[in-house]
Amino acid sequence: MSAPSLLDNVRLPRWLLPADWPQRDGVPELARVAIEAGRVRSVDPAVAATPSAWNLDGALVLPCFVDAHTHLDKAFTLPRMKQVQPGLLGAIDAMLADRVHWTPADVRERASRGLQWAWECGTAHLRTHVDWWEPDAVPMAWPVMAELAQEWADRVRLEQVSLIKLPLFEDAAQAMRLARQVKATGPHALLGGFVHSTNWSENALRNLLVSAQACDLDIDLHVDEELNASAVGLQTTARILREIGYQGRVVCGHICALAAQPEAQALATLDAVARAPITVVSLPATNLLLQDAVTGRTPRLRGITLVKEARERGIPLLFASDNVQDPFCRVGSFDPVEALGTAALVAQLDEPFDDWSQALCRSDWLRREAPAAQPTLVGQGADLVLFTQADRHGWPSRTAGRVVLREGRVTQGNPAPFLPR
Structure with missing residues (x-):
């Protein structure tokens, strides 16, 4: 099928349009x-239809997605597990028991399946x-992930993060060795760690951050994935980054503890984060399933971090899939739109399409360079997701029907409703 040269009557989100874009009754033209x-x-306001153009007739369109936090190595392991105890630590125990049976072929098959699903949905x-x-x-x-990053390079940009338990950074020399191993993997590799009150050490966290700085590595952390109000991983990360003058980009995922802390304490931490090179990633599905989890009892607490308060402070914020069909999350399909759909309900988000959809698309929020003040499609690759059935009021409902364009060519879906007649 030939690639379209013109998409007419496209409904783009407000965040992707310049401030002077024409509107009607508060809705972008x-x-x-x-x-x-x-x-x-x-990208211009639509005028009289061109016969040769694809006429989208108001269909919603977004740039292709960034899924900023996943676990391809664990994906699809749930079917072979017995009963999993509730909560994060129970899931960790189940995964450790299964991990002894992993082989490179097993990991490759499951990770490749996850990448295929991500590709098909528009990531x-x-x-x-x-x-x-x-x-x-x-x-x-x-x-295995390094090999897959090369094999998928012309389809999906795959980055890998070393999820290292914090005690392994307690010794500064060992922290530097770990950082150098990650650095040797290539530019798509990042240094990461699991920062939790059960393994807390400010010294180990400092060694992690300092070794990443010495090796010119970006950082991606699991931080405060708990509802313990005394967890201080995030606020300590922001402070140490300032003290060492770190110049890269740090991603902090989960940070559920903010939702359990006194308001003044949580907001003071976010104020510090806003002054640091930190991007926040919220994982609503997994956090809902793992936080406040007790057998035979309905959970009382949501486990999602303070996404509105983060956005109010200009902190870059992304939603992501996290675990898929493993002991940490029994559902999922490597479709970040599902993550936003969950967040829209649990965090009571207004205008998911016009405002919050950028939390699925802003890959610049993962780069160490300053994010774009005003994102634009112009000059970018024509990597677009066209929603054939959704409308802006109900989105992200009815988003299964999609046409995915990569460099302007259809790679997924049926564009027949849009073709010239």
């Missing part, structure tokens, strides 16, 4: 998107954490 050589040449950039439990041995899954 439809757009015309011109595509040339696989890139977006221009262009995916970041996976890889469990790293030993100080002197690279995990079996680590080189």
Whole structure:
């Protein structure tokens, strides 16, 4: 099928349009998107329809997605497990028991399936954490992910994060060795750690951050994934980054403890985060399932972090899939739209399409360079997701029907409703 050169009557989200874009009754007017050589040449208000254009008739369109926090090494392991005890620590125990049976072929098959699902739904950039439990041995899954990053390079940008338990950074020399191993993997690798009150050490966290700085590595942390009001991983991370003058980009995922802390304490921590090079990633599905989890009892607490308060402070914020069909989350499909759908309800988000959809699309929020003040499609690759059945009032409901364009060409879905007649 030939690639379209013109998409007419496109409904783009408000966050992707300039401030002076024409509106009617507070709703942005439809757009015309011109595509040339696989890139977006221009975005202008729609005018009289062009016979040769694809007429989207107001269909919603977003840039392809970034899924900023996943676990490809664990994906699809749930069916082979017996009963899993509730909560985060129960899930960790179940995964450790299953992990002894992993092989490179097993990890590759499951991770490849996850990448295929991500590709089909419209994801262009995916970041996976890889469990790293030993100080002197690279995990079996680590080189598998590096190979997959190369194999998928022309389809999905795959990054890998070393998910290392914090005590392994207690010794500064060992922390530096770990950082150098991650650095040697390539530019798509990041240093990461699991920061939790059960393994808390400010010294180990400092060594992690300092070693990343010495090796010129970006950082991605699991932080305060708990409802313990005394957890201080996030606020300590922000303080140490300021003290050492860290210049890269740090992603902090989960940070559920903010929701359990006194308001003044939580907001003071977010004020510090806003002054640091930190992007927040919220994982609503997994956190709902793991936090406040007790057998035979309905959970009382939501477990989602303070997403509205973070956004109010200008902190870059993304939603992501996290675990998929493993002991940490029994559902999921590597579709970040599902994550936003969950967040829209549990966090009571207004205008999911016009406002919060950027939390699925802003890959610049993962880069160390300053994020774009005003994102634009112009000049970017024509990597777009066209929703064939959804409307702005109900989105992200009815989003299963999609047409995915990569460099302007259809890679998924049926574009027949849009074709010239």
